Amino acid sequence: MADCLYLMTVHELHDLLKHRKVSAAETVRSVFDRIDAVEGSLNAYISLEREQALQQAREADNRIGRGQCGYMTGIPLAVKDILCTAGTATTCGSKMLQRFVPPYDATVIQKCREQSAVFIGKANMDEFAMGSSTETSFAGPVHNPWDPERVPGGSSGGSAAAVAADACIAALGTDTGGSIRQPASYCGVVGLKPTYGRVSRYGLIAYASSLDQIGPLTKDVRDAAIMLNCISGFDPLDSTSIDQAVPDYTRALVPDVKGMTIGMPDEYFAEGIDPEVDRAVRDAVAVLEKLGASVRQISLPHTDYAIAAYYLIAPAEASSNLARYDGVKYGYRSRHSTNLSEMYECSRSEGFGAEVKRRIMLGTYALSAGYYDAYYKKASQVRTLIRKDFEDAFSTCDLIVTPTAPAPPFRIGEKADDPLSMYLGDIFTVPLNLAGLPGISVPCGYTGAGLPVGLQIIGGLFGEEKLLQCAYCFEQHTDWHTRKPPLG
Amino acid sequence: MKINAQDVRHVAALARLQFDDNEITLFTRQLNDILGYFEKLQEVDTTGVAPSTHAVSVRNAFRDDIPQTSLTQETSLENAPDSEQSCFRVPRILEV
Numbered sequence: 001m002a003d004c005l006y007l008m009t010v011h012e013l014h015d016l017l018k019h020r021k022v023s024a025a026e027t028v029r030s031v032f033d034r035i036d037a038v039e040g041s042l043n044a045y046i047s048l049e050r051e052q053a054l055q056q057a058r059e060a061d062n063r064i065g066r067g068q069c070g071y072m073t074g075i076p077l078a079v080k081d082i083l084c085t086a087g088t089a090t091t092c093g094s095k096m097l098q099r100f101v102p103p104y105d106a107t108v109i110q111k112c113r114e115q116s117a118v119f120i121g122k123a124n125m126d127e128f129a130m131g132s133s134t135e136t137s138f139a140g141p142v143h144n145p146w147d148p149e150r151v152p153g154g155s156s157g158g159s160a161a162a163v164a165a166d167a168c169i170a171a172l173g174t175d176t177g178g179s180i181r182q183p184a185s186y187c188g189v190v191g192l193k194p195t196y197g198r199v200s201r202y203g204l205i206a207y208a209s210s211l212d213q214i215g216p217l218t219k220d221v222r223d224a225a226i227m228l229n230c231i232s233g234f235d236p237l238d239s240t241s242i243d244q245a246v247p248d249y250t251r252a253l254v255p256d257v258k259g260m261t262i263g264m265p266d267e268y269f270a271e272g273i274d275p276e277v278d279r280a281v282r283d284a285v286a287v288l289e290k291l292g293a294s295v296r297q298i299s300l301p302h303t304d305y306a307i308a309a310y311y312l313i314a315p316a317e318a319s320s321n322l323a324r325y326d327g328v329k330y331g332y333r334s335r336h337s338t339n340l341s342e343m344y345e346c347s348r349s350e351g352f353g354a355e356v357k358r359r360i361m362l363g364t365y366a367l368s369a370g371y372y373d374a375y376y377k378k379a380s381q382v383r384t385l386i387r388k389d390f391e392d393a394f395s396t397c398d399l400i401v402t403p404t405a406p407a408p409p410f411r412i413g414e415k416a417d418d419p420l421s422m423y424l425g426d427i428f429t430v431p432l433n434l435a436g437l438p439g440i441s442v443p444c445g446y447t448g449a450g451l452p453v454g455l456q457i458i459g460g461l462f463g464e465e466k467l468l469q470c471a472y473c474f475e476q477h478t479d480w481h482t483r484k485p486p487l488g
Numbered sequence: 489m490k491i492n493a494q495d496v497r498h499v500a501a502l503a504r505l506q507f508d509d510n511e512i513t514l515f516t517r518q519l520n521d522i523l524g525y526f527e528k529l530q531e532v533d534t535t536g537v538a539p540s541t542h543a544v545s546v547r548n549a550f551r552d553d554i555p556q557t558s559l560t561q562e563t564s565l566e567n568a569p570d571s572e573q574s575c576f577r578v579p580r581i582l583e584v
Contacts (some may be wrong), residue, residue, distance in 0.1 A: 103563045155531045210542050240542070270497035308526045317501060326504070328576055330567035340579050349506040357505055361515060362522060364503040365491070378529050380539030385532065387540060420521050436543025461544060 005030035006166045010075050010223040013169060017064055017074045019107025024057035024064070024074030027169075028118055031076045035120070038487050041148055044162040046081045046091055046139045048121040060116040070115035071226045077112065078168035080159050081122035082129055083191060083214070084203040085109055088119070092205050093127040093137035094154075096325050096332045096351035106203025106232045107238065108214050115230060120168060124158030127353045129179055129207045131155050132422055133415070136355045141412055144186060145485035146451055150409040153183030159217045160187040165487055171217040176207050177310055178353060178404075180192045180215045181441040185404035185454025188443045188483060190471070191217045192224045195462050196436035197242035199228075200235030208317035209240075211310075211433040220481050221442065221472040225249035228464065235346065244462060252465035255476040258292030260466070263397035267303035268428055274407040280445030280453040281403045285478060288401070288470070296397060300389040304433060305382050310430040311423050312366050312379035318356075319363030325351060387435045394460045399470055402428050404441040404454035413420060428456060438464050442471050443480035450486075490523040492516065 005013065005027045016022045032050060039045060053076065060074035079085060082092050084102035086109075091097045105113065112119075127136045134142040134157025142157040144150040145165040152161040160183035163171050173180040175193035184191025192215045199214045206212060216227035229250065234243040251434030264285060269278060289295045327333035327347030334346030352360070366375035393400060406427060411431045415422040436460055444455035455474070459467035475481055491499075493532055496516045507515065561574055570577040 100567055103559055103566065155570075167507055185535065197546070236549075236551060240544075240546050242544065242546075302532070305529055305532055308529045311524060312529075323504075327569060329564075331569070333569035337579065340581050343579050344504045345506050348504050352505075357507075360503050360505065360513065361496070361499055361519060365499045365519070365523075368499065368502060375526065377539055378532075378534060380541060381534035381537040382529055382532055383540040383543075384537050387543065419518055420525055423522070434540075434543065446552070478559065 006034040007023040008169060009219045010071070010170050010226050010460040013075060014069070014071055014448040017456040018069040020064065024060040025054060026119060027074060028053050028057040028076050028120065031120060031168060038165045038167055041143060041487070042145060042161050042165055042167065043140055043142050044124055044165065045078070046093065046124050046137070046156040046158070046169055047089055049088060049119060052088070052124060053118050053120045056116065056118045060118060060464070061118050063172065071118040072112055072115035074116065074118060074231050076118045076120045076123055076169050076376045078123045078159055078162040078171035079109065079119055080125050080156050080171070080173045080473045082125060083109055083172060083176055084205070085119065085122070089124065090122065090205070091138070093125045093139065094352065094356070095138045098138065098332065100330055102203070104203065107200035109203065111231055123156070123171060126155035126157070126355070128205070128356050129155040129174060129176055129409045130302040130318070130355050130359050131402045132178070132182060132425055134158060134183070135412060135416060136353055138353065143412070144409050145487055146188065147409070150451070151186065151412055153186030153409060155179040156217060157183045160184050160189055160191065163187070163189045163217050163219060164485055170219070170223050172214060173217050174204060174212060174214050175433065176211045177314060177433050178426050180217060181404050181429050181439055181454070181456060182426070183370040184217055184441040186452065188452030188485070189217055189219060190221055190224050190440065191215065192228060192264045192440045192482065193432065194228060194464060195438045197232050197240055198438070199462070200233070200241045202235055206321040209321065210317060211314060221468060221475045222250065222253055222384055224281060224440065225253055225468050247465060249464060249468055253472040254469055255473045256292070257288055257470055257473045260293045260399065260470060262288060262293045262295050262395040263298035263393055263400045264295060265298050265300045265303065265393070265400060265402060267300050268402040273405060276447040276455050277403050277405070277407060281455055283403055284444035284474065288474060291473060291477060298393050298397060298400070300393060300431070302382065302385045302389050303427070306386055306431040306434060307423055307427055309382040309386065310434060311362070312375050312428070315359040315363035315384065316366050316376050317363070319367065320354070322360055336374065355419070362460050383434045386431055390435045390437060398466055398478055400458040402456045402458065404428060404456040407452065408447050408451040432458055436461060439469055440467055440471050442475060444478070445480060448485070491519050
């Protein structure tokens with residue numbers, strides 16, 4: 001058994017660990033053997049922490065020996081390299097933070113540590129989480145386990161690829177405009193973006209603070225619920241985290257959708273969607289309908305404006321958040337400068353990659369004198385209308401289902417010279433961030449070429465339980481989530 | 489055209505970024521593509537619509553002003569590119 005422990009889900013492994021059928025130490029060794037076999041073709045990790053992980057596993061085993069086995073105890077996790085881990089380099093996929101070693105843990109990391117989870121490495125990502133393909137990392141692109149010539153999605157592409165390839169048991173990612181859900185869809189795994197404020201952002205390196213949210217990428221829906229239990233909750237260190245009781249999300253895992261009303265927005269099943277994606281998602285909706293859900297057509301009329309609003313608001317916030325990287329207190333400092341002002345400019349110009357600079361430029365322009373009303377203010381007003389679209393929709397339905405992405409994973413390099421076409425691919429995921437809503441992507445089929453397709457289920461604010469129930473019910477009646485990529 | 493090379497240089501200066509001529513040409517083209525796309529927002533009637541700065545209504549999060557332990561000076565300087573005598577060291581600002 002020890003040679004295939006890496007294949008396990010969190011809950012399967014927990015059952016074995018709790019009853020001492022396996023040890024956390026042998027689990028970690030199994031996962032590292034798997035990483036050694038597949039990492040060369042994936043590049044899913046920026047750094048691996050073998051010694052530290054084995055030490056944490058031994059601590060987990062001691063804890064289990066004392067009869068204190070929490071759900072996350074001894075579970076080997078991949079952590080997106082945007083989450084601060086005390087004493088372990090946190091690069092954000094950027095030369096700017098290549099040597100940054102945080103002096104403190106992100107709250108989510110602290111919560112996992114409290115249960116003695118095991119951190120095996122920091123997952124690769126688009127630089128500063130800006131991208132939809134994990135091609136912009138200073139550590140090089142990540143390859144999709146289903147087809148190494150294609151992207152794994154982004155920005156949490158390393159986390160998604162590692163879960164899909166069984167190079168970890170589960171992973172943490174972050175989602176500002178789809179960065180958990182879209183790579184989950186592209187890699188055939190489960191990815192959950194919680195409601196804004198459900199999970200503390202403390203220690204998450206900020207991209208766009210009003211949109212960023214941390215969530216799990218997992219092999220099945222039960223694991224997503226288990227991880228959400230672990231990381232959720234109010235945190236005084238994040239002034240936007242919300243003080244609302246955290247239910248036990250695993251109790252929502254009832255395989256039943258009878259009586260649920262599920263909305264299908266016309267705007268998401270329109271021209272421009274790949275026919276194979278359209279087919280797979282419609283088939284998935286038919287499964288839910290057969291299981292007793294009532295499906296109705298709805299309209300989210302401002303969907304077509306979401307990309308423009310998002311790509312003004314997110315870069316505007318980014319231009320402000322990334323102003324802190326000046327080469328003074330931490331991060332990269334250029335040696336090619338003679339005075340302070342030049343040091344700022346050279347450090348930023350040498351430390352940031354092209355996509356990060358592009359977004360800083362867009363945001364700076366949108367906020368600059370004379371353009372604020374036409375761009376940032378207008379986008380923020382459209383954001384209100386998008387929120388209202390969802391409020392109206394949720395007055396007539398419990399959940400909304402859509403494709404996670406309009407097309408299957410594209411080839412590495414295919415969109416590298418055309419940033420706008422990359423942005424347009426985020427059309428189905430960004431509206432949720434603008435509205436703060438939770439969403440999950442679950443595998444719902446494959447294209448003829450064997451590429452995964454994801455179904456996105458959207459809930460109302462703090463509607464994670466209903467969302468998980470529907471996703472779980474779908475998963476229990478399909479076997480898409482059990483397929484494995486054709487890796488060595 | 490929404491933005492020309494001179495505008496791009498101005499914005500770069502505001503953002504403390506430097507670009508060579510090739511990058512200016514590329515960014516001018518790409519930013520024009522993107523800003524051109526953003527024009528579609530002008531189709532939306534937003535008269536009387538309040539802007540949203542957050543998705544979930546949040547209020548100021550106050551706490552009592554109680555001293556707590558924070559990072560030590562030594563820890564705070566550990567990531568410094570350059571430091572001296574418990575200070576962050578930067579290039580000279582004033583001419584003497």
